[in-house]
Amino acid sequence: MIRFIHAADLHLDRPFEGLSELPQVLHERVKQSTFKALDRLVERTLAEHADFLILAGDIFDDSHRSLLAQKRFVLAMKRLETAGVPVFSVFGNHDHLDDPWNRMELPGNVHVFPTEPAMIPYIKADGQVVHLYGFSYAQRRIEKNMAADYEPAPGADYHIGILHGALSAGNQDDRYAPFSIHDLISKNFDYWALGHIHKREQLSPPNPIWYSGDTQGLSIKETGEKGASLVELDKGGARVTFLSTADILWKKKKIDLTGKVSAEQLSEVLEEARENARSDEHGVFLSLDLSVSETDQKWSDFNDMLEELLDVLKDGEEERADFVWPVSADFTLKPKWDRERLMESSHFIGDLLRLMESDEGLNDALSPLYQHYMGKRFLKTPDENEEVKIRQDAEQILVDALLPAKSARD
DSSP states (O other): OEEEEEEOOOOTTOOOSSOOOOOHHHHHHHHHHHHHHHHHHHHHHHHTTOSEEEEESOSSOGGGOOHHHHHHHHHHHHHHHHTTOOEEEEOOTTSOTTSOOOOOOOOTTEEEOOSSOEEEEEEOTTSOEEEEEEOOOSSSOBOSOGGGGOOOOSSOSEEEEEEEOOBOOSSTTOOBOOBOHHHHHTTTOSEEEEESOSSOEESSTTSOEEEOOOSSOOSTTSOSOOEEEEEEEETTEEEEEEEEOOSEEEEEEEEEEESOOOHHHHHHHHHHHHHHHOBTTBEEEEEEEEEEEEEOOOHHHHHHHHHHHHHHHHTTGGGOTTOEEEEEEEEEEEESSOHHHHHHSSSHHHHHHHHHHSHHHHHHHHHHHHSSHHHHHHOOOOOHHHHHHHHHHHHHHHHHHHSOHHHHHO
16 A cells, blocks of 8 residues: 655745734734644654655745745755655646746755656555656646646556646636646546645546645635645555644634624624634634624614624634634625615615616726726725625615615615
8 A cells, every 4th residue: 555645735935815904923823824734744744654745736836935935845844854755746836947936955855846747756665666747837827738748657556646737627717737537537547636726626536636725725715624635545546534734724604693783692693603613723714794684774883883893802812822813794784675676766766776786887986996006906806796795785885874764664
């Protein structure tokens, strides 16, 4: 049997997305999180007595290929070298080789694949032979199907493909070594160690084609546990087990409420959400999504109450190793007024809602902000879900201000 660890997308020293102001202690925790994940990866590799470690690309991250990140990586690899554990690595689209970055020399146990598909052998002490195949990105984008050039070489007990790339979409988005499931299956490899997608996923089960996901979630889009895969290969196939490495988790919580919500009620709900999200082994960044139906509360009043209670919710959390820190709290009020009835009416509010319903209305309203030279620099254009939320909040604010209180309750 061959036993190894498959990891990818370490993105060492990359800052988290979606965070504004944090207490200094949490800022430092975030800054160290990708390095902590690296340390845990090495510790698990040693604890599991792995024959070798595979790193399937994006060890470093574009402009953050700092000397600090490289030094921490070299030290981690030296720990494995001391234990006699080899590492087989490719560079991906975020640490491609044509950018003039100062690369530190790696320890002798780290085998980096060249820019064209190649094979590097591994021979276990008992004589078992493994052929590993891979390539490193020569530049940021590779539109060629590189998997097609992976050719199994004779003389091995096991064949493992290492590929940093994305499943082909058949269009102009195929910029990262696009491949098809058929490309991989046709090689008859015993395991495919994939990188690039920050989500743990097996493609085309039961075929042994796996993304391990990233070792540390980097934004609210990357919720849940993050880590690596322990793989055991024998003639019966591949057995794959998840190993956790992340220091900080991103979690989302949806909360549904009805009627007028008091400060006491909202405080209890938020505290319950915080405690349910708490994890013994991790810090947690929590995103809250509240929906209040059948309410006559005004948007501004609810927003003020929520912001105050979020400050209460954060109190003292930065001092805890198992902190839970709310990073965002969106809410939707579903009032008692009949939106469809207003939309059909000749009332000025009906005209306003119909205007807001059109894409042109939203685009005209947002363009001065997002097309401004400062806006372009710091803001991302809202996606479809964000546009819906902008419309909902704007509708609520305007109806609160324009609809007479008596009519709002009818």
